[in-house]
Amino acid sequence: MSTVSSPILAGCDFPALATHYPLADGRETRRHYLDSAASTLALESARQVADALLAHYANTHSQAHFSARVTSHAYHWAHRQVLRFLRADSERYSAIFAGSGCTALLNRLARTLAARRPERDIVLVATLEHHANDLPHRKHARQVIPIPLTGAAPALGAVDLAALKGLLERYAGRVNYLAVAAASNVTGIVNPVHDIAALAHAHDAWVVVDASQYLAHAPLALSDTGAVERELDAVVFSGHKLYAPGSPGTAVIRQALLTDREPDEVGGGMVDDxxxxxxxxxxxxxxxxxxxxxxxxxxxxxxAVLYLLQNIDMARIHAAEQRLLRRLVTELTALPGVRLYGDPDLERTPRLGVASFNLVGLEHGLVAAVLNDYHNVAVRNGCFCAHPYVRELLKPDLWALDLDVDAADAEAKIRPWRGMVRASLGLYSTDADIDALLTGIRDLLARPEYYRALYTVDAEGEFRHRTFSIAPATLFDPEALLDRALERLSVSRHVL
Known part of the structure; x- marks a missing residue:
């Protein structure tokens, strides 16, 4: 029996929670959104602030008229909220917006830092990184060396500080910077980023932190103690994982890393003459x-989201979510037939908002499909743009398949098992969402062959129900909405 819980913010703050979908068994129910690690739902109060700005909208880079002044003021206000959220010194750090997520800024940082100290040819990258904080460094650094994790698969933990210290000593004078996630998007496991920064700075290396999976769940400051040696040099994150879909990628960067050289991108607004x-x-x-x-x-x-989260109090948000996460991890590990990935001991290895798992003998794609089609539980499956990490976590499972790796069909046979199912929490998550997930898992474990017979696998490896499908256009049809809007307009289509 679950404990009744309410989200910190009311449902009206997340109108998408009211969305209902028809299910394969004929019911129509509210969705249970457990895919926040990919993108969070929109926070309505913040969206309303952005919509209110549209009444004044103009371009920035001017003070010539009222609208330009209002828009420029609002845009600078957004920068200040970012710096305040990370407790950054505005004299030494700058907040920068770019792209549609953190990827553009991580690519820019990789290019900039490689060019800044070309004599330092090594970048250390944590094994659990999302591709966004892995591939840019591979592309622009001369050599990338993975930082090992504690523990052993499938219960891998956080960055191994002793192993990291050994790498810094072994490659003394050659390590340019470290790239590390504040929290994994696969397991939610938290890295001790300030301890990592202290180790790196002792060897004159910088630290680039991908905080995309962290900032919606717990407070993070550039320095946990105020000591400069524990300060993070760059923190990058994605607004679409912070209740602000459609917002840009964001970085808080030590200005000293960007001065004395031309910016990576040039164009309007960044020149004096x-x-x-x-x-x-x-x-x-x-x-x-x-x-x-x-x-x-x-x-x-x-x-606006960052302003709201600070005033709600990130410590309060973290405490509420940890109760839910603890329940989720505890109940998943107690279910026979469920394999949880990453160290399950939350005291030894803290996590934020994510639990990835598999059901023994069931493909991750089938599990995700049944949870959606019969229980209206939205989870994600696959490798989550973190292939090296997922492969490490899955090694014991894949070896257990006992396949002939030299056989012509070996790859086709292993592909459906190379992945996992991820459930992830947000501000709006409740015990009812976890109840729905656990009910679906128990249902699958009780009737695996029944569900398997209901699905086929397409050429892309997606599981499709044999008799049930909902065309996306029946749920959201932009052209139909626009056609109705055209009918309301006072101007004819011919004039348009």
């Missing part, structure tokens, strides 16, 4: 790092 003979880059932050017209409305929406 341009002549036929050359151009002069402005010294102003963040202007010099934000060429072109920014995603103003998205940035303001993100700023």
């Amino acid at each position: 341009v002549t036929l003979a050359g151009y002069q880059v402005t010294a102003r932050f963040p202007d010099r790092e934000e060429a072109g017209t920014p995603n103003i409305v998205g940035a303001v929406q993100l700023g």
Whole structure:
């Protein structure tokens, strides 16, 4: 029996929670959204702030008229909210918006830091990284070396500090920077990023932290103690994982890493003067790092979310979510036939908001399909853009398949098992969502062959129900919505 719980914010703050879908058994129920690690739902109060700005909308980079002044003021306000959220010193750090997630900024950092100290040819990257904080460093660094994790698969833990210290000593004078996630998007396991920073700085290496999976769940400051040696050099995150879909990628970066060299991207708004003979880059932050017209409305929406989260109190949010996560992990590990990935001991290895698992003998794609089609539980399955980490976690399971790796069909046979199911929490998650997930898992474990017979696998490896399907256009049809809007317009289609 579950404990009745309510989310910290009311359901009206997340109108998407009211969405209902028809199910394969004929019922129509409210969805249980457990896919927040991919993208969180929109926080309505923050969206309303962004919508209110549209009444004044104009471009930034001007003070010539009222609308430009209002928009520029709102955009700068969003920068201040980011710095405040991470307790960053605005004299030494700058908040930068770019792209549609953290990927663009991590690519930019990889290029910038590689060019800044080319004599330091090594980057250390944690084994549990999302591709966004892995591939850019592989592309731009001369050599990338993985940082080992504690424990053994499938119960791998966080970054192994002793192993990291050994790597820094072994490659003394060659390590340019470390790239590490504050929390894994696969397991939610938290890395001790400030301890990592202290080790790195002792060897004159910088630390780039991907906090995309962290900031919606717990408070994070650039330095946990205020000591400079424990300060993070760059923190990058995605607004779409912070209740602000459509917002830009964001970075808080030590300004000293960006000065004394030309910005990675050039264009309008980041220069003081341009002549036929050359151009002069402005010294102003963040202007010099934000060429072109920014995603103003998205940035303001993100700023509004950060303002709200700070005033709700991130410590309170963290405590409420930890109760739910503890229940989820405890009940999953107690179910026979469920394999949980990552160290399950939350005291030894803290986690944030994520639990990834498999059901023994059932493909992850089938599990996700049944949870959706029969229980309206939205989870994600696959490798979550973290292939090396998922492969490490799955090694014991894949070896247990006992396949002939040299057989012509070996890859086809192993592909359905190379992945897992991920359930992830948000501000809106409740015990009812966990109840629905656990009910679905128990149902699958009790009737695996019944469900297997109901599905086929397509060429992409997706499990499709044999008799039930809902066309996406019947749930959301942009053209139908626009056609109705055209009918309401006072101008005829011919004029348009």
